[in-house]
Amino acid sequence: MSIISGKDLKKYYLAGETKVEALKGLNFTLDPGDFAAFVGPSGSGKTTLLSLIGCLDKPTGGVLEVCGTDVGKLDRKAGARFRGEHIGFVFQDFNLIPVLTVYENIEYPLMIVNPLPENERRKRIMALLEEVGMTDQQHKYPDQLSGGQKQRVAVARALVTRPKLVLADEPTANLDHKTAYMILELMKKMRAETGTTFIFSTHDQKIIGEAERIFTLEDGELTGTSRTGDNNNA
Amino acid sequence: MLKIFKMAVRNTHRYARRSLLIVSLIAVGVIFVQVYMAATNSYKTLIISQITDSMLGHLQMHKKGYLVSVENVPLNMNLTTEQTARAEAILKANPMVESYSTRIKLGGMISNFAETTNIRLAAIDPKKEFKTAPLLPSRVLEGNNNLKADEVLVPELLAKGMKLKTGDTVVLVATNKDGSVNGKQFTVGGIIETAPGPGGRDGYILLADAMELLRMDPPEISEIAVHLKDFGKLDTAFNALAKAFMQEKTKDGKPVFEIHTWEKLSPFASIAKMIDMMTLLVKIMLVAIVLIGIMNVMIMSVYERTREIGTIAAIGTQPNTILAMFMAEGLCLGLAGVIAGNIISVVVIYGVRLLHITFSFGMREGFILTPSVNPLDFSIISAIVLAVAVFGSLQPAWKASRLEPVKALKSI
Numbered sequence: 001m002s003i004i005s006g007k008d009l010k011k012y013y014l015a016g017e018t019k020v021e022a023l024k025g026l027n028f029t030l031d032p033g034d035f036a037a038f039v040g041p042s043g044s045g046k047t048t049l050l051s052l053i054g055c056l057d058k059p060t061g062g063v064l065e066v067c068g069t070d071v072g073k074l075d076r077k078a079g080a081r082f083r084g085e086h087i088g089f090v091f092q093d094f095n096l097i098p099v100l101t102v103y104e105n106i107e108y109p110l111m112i113v114n115p116l117p118e119n120e121r122r123k124r125i126m127a128l129l130e131e132v133g134m135t136d137q138q139h140k141y142p143d144q145l146s147g148g149q150k151q152r153v154a155v156a157r158a159l160v161t162r163p164k165l166v167l168a169d170e171p172t173a174n175l176d177h178k179t180a181y182m183i184l185e186l187m188k189k190m191r192a193e194t195g196t197t198f199i200f201s202t203h204d205q206k207i208i209g210e211a212e213r214i215f216t217l218e219d220g221e222l223t224g225t226s227r228t229g230d231n232n233n234a
Numbered sequence: 235m236l237k238i239f240k241m242a243v244r245n246t247h248r249y250a251r252r253s254l255l256i257v258s259l260i261a262v263g264v265i266f267v268q269v270y271m272a273a274t275n276s277y278k279t280l281i282i283s284q285i286t287d288s289m290l291g292h293l294q295m296h297k298k299g300y301l302v303s304v305e306n307v308p309l310n311m312n313l314t315t316e317q318t319a320r321a322e323a324i325l326k327a328n329p330m331v332e333s334y335s336t337r338i339k340l341g342g343m344i345s346n347f348a349e350t351t352n353i354r355l356a357a358i359d360p361k362k363e364f365k366t367a368p369l370l371p372s373r374v375l376e377g378n379n380n381l382k383a384d385e386v387l388v389p390e391l392l393a394k395g396m397k398l399k400t401g402d403t404v405v406l407v408a409t410n411k412d413g414s415v416n417g418k419q420f421t422v423g424g425i426i427e428t429a430p431g432p433g434g435r436d437g438y439i440l441l442a443d444a445m446e447l448l449r450m451d452p453p454e455i456s457e458i459a460v461h462l463k464d465f466g467k468l469d470t471a472f473n474a475l476a477k478a479f480m481q482e483k484t485k486d487g488k489p490v491f492e493i494h495t496w497e498k499l500s501p502f503a504s505i506a507k508m509i510d511m512m513t514l515l516v517k518i519m520l521v522a523i524v525l526i527g528i529m530n531v532m533i534m535s536v537y538e539r540t541r542e543i544g545t546i547a548a549i550g551t552q553p554n555t556i557l558a559m560f561m562a563e564g565l566c567l568g569l570a571g572v573i574a575g576n577i578i579s580v581v582v583i584y585g586v587r588l589l590h591i592t593f594s595f596g597m598r599e600g601f602i603l604t605p606s607v608n609p610l611d612f613s614i615i616s617a618i619v620l621a622v623a624v625f626g627s628l629q630p631a632w633k634a635s636r637l638e639p640v641k642a643l644k645s646i
Contacts, residue, residue: 056548056639056643081552087550089545091545095643097241097542098248099244100241100244109549111237112237157549161550
């Protein structure tokens with residue numbers, strides 16, 4: 001059974017009086033445990049698609065099911081609850097909360113969104129800090145960290161609620177190549193350990209090869225899908 | 235919830251200068267209001283106690299209709315012996331009444347054999363009167379405040395004008411209610427200080443002397459002044475006594491008595507009301523300062539942190555939690571302002587006490603302003619500021635909670 005299924009998925013925007021067709025009827029599925037990338041140039045609809053999958057926005061047409069739920073029908077509160085329970089986010093600009101330490105940033109979803117008892121919370125956070133190699137930095141604030149370190153923390157924060165799905169919008173765009181590969185390796189490692197589905201968007205050709213499934217988007221249309229080792233474009 | 239407050243406190247530190255400015259502004263407002271209220275309350279309390287404890291009493295009761303003719307000191311509006319006894323029974327039955335004093339008020343002439351002038355007199359039973367108006371003995375400037383038969387306490391200004399001294403002989407002349415003029419010789423037993431307000435320029439004689447002067451048989455009473463055990467319970471006592479007195483009816487079913495608080499009897503009540511109005515205005519100014527200040531800071535905060543709001547919303551934070559986060563921030567700013575303001579207010583209030591600032595009221599000078607920390611006032615002002623701080627942050631917090639995550643995340 002697929003974890004994500006998009007059927008004739010459409011998203012239109014109004015830019016002034018102009019109708020912008022960001023997604024023009026996409027059909028796709030993703031399986032649990034996939035390590036997938038949506039690739040394409042700027043304006044191709046990658047971020048829009050991730051926003052729809054992440055329940056941050058609603059489709060204009062078609063059906064989008066995530067973890068068995070038609071996310072287009074969720075209201076604001078239900079959407080927030082769904083995100084908190086099922087989805088982790090990693091952002092291009094890391095988006096850590098500046099007034100919280102590394103430990104507290106990771107703790108945030110378990111305190112505010114999906115509360116857990118302190119003992120269990122601490123165990124889970126310390127394990128993740130160990131996994132992302134940030135145990136020594138746990139008391140630092142985001143402005144005391146490098147870009148790579150911030151993204152490690154963001155990955156840990158995304159995984160702390162044990163979501164079924166992690167969405168990463170251009171997670172390596174603000175990192176040098178070495179750090180970018182490290183982050184992708186970290187995400188792959190976490191996927192292997194937790195079985196979480198990872199989906200990231202990128203237009204960086206050098207890191208596209210790290211994905212096991214690749215969906216190519218151009219002008220809001222899905223122009224190709226491939227698996228690692230495949231040379232077929234659909 | 236604790237975590238939300240922890241984040242709120244840290245966010246206020248994040249914009250330290252801005253937070254400090256608004257906290258200072260709130261603190262200054264709180265100091266101004268607290269010190270103003272403490273000073274005006276001190277002034278009001280002092281003057282009210284001067285008026286009530288020097289002559290008026292806390293409450294007064296008369297025969298129905300007396301008060302409208304009070305300036306004429308009408309002798310035909312006196313209470314009969316029987317009515318007085320009924321009134322005394324009601325007063326004795328009320329546990330809030332500390333003491334009462336029966337008086338005859340009369341107008342007349344005073345003569346030192348060289349010149350003659352008008353005088354208003356209050357005839358009293360000194361024992362009861364000094365209990366009901368406990369500051370009255372301290373107003374006796376010369377002579378003995380232990381008023382004896384055939385003695386008169388002459389008002390200060392009148393004594394100066396007529397060059398009267400203690401021990402001088404004077405004649406008091408008065409017209410009784412039948413219209414006959416009677417006179418009686420008195421000795422000046424003392425000179426009494428003039429006090430502001432009604433009755434402040436009255437001379438004093440004994441009830442028995444007044445009855446003799448007015449040839450009053452059987453005895454009658456013009457007014458009964460009442461001193462309460464707790465002035466703070468004035469309204470409760472008034473309501474209870476008014477209810478009891480209203481049950482006393484004439485044969486035609488009309489009320490026999492009328493009862494009034496000091497506020498109805500003294501023009502200072504209007505000044506006190508004006509002071510209360512000024513206090514209300516000052517409070518409104520404080521509310522405006524807090525409201526505008528907090529709203530401004532919180533609107534800026536939401537505007538600058540739109541992306542962060544998008545992040546926490548994306549992570550799964552419920553709109554209500556986002557609302558609570560920003561309202562907690564407003565509350566923290568208000569709380570800091572209240573704490574700082576209250577601490578400084580206490581220091582300023584005690585500082586003012588040490589300065590021994592004096593003021594005069596009417597002819598009397600040398601009243602010392604003694605503002606005091608009133609926990610109730612402090613609590614009310616603190617609660618108002620905190621409520622306004624929360625209210626002021628409501629709109630920005632609401633806006634933050636309603637932001638679309640996808641749009642907020644795109645904000646720079």
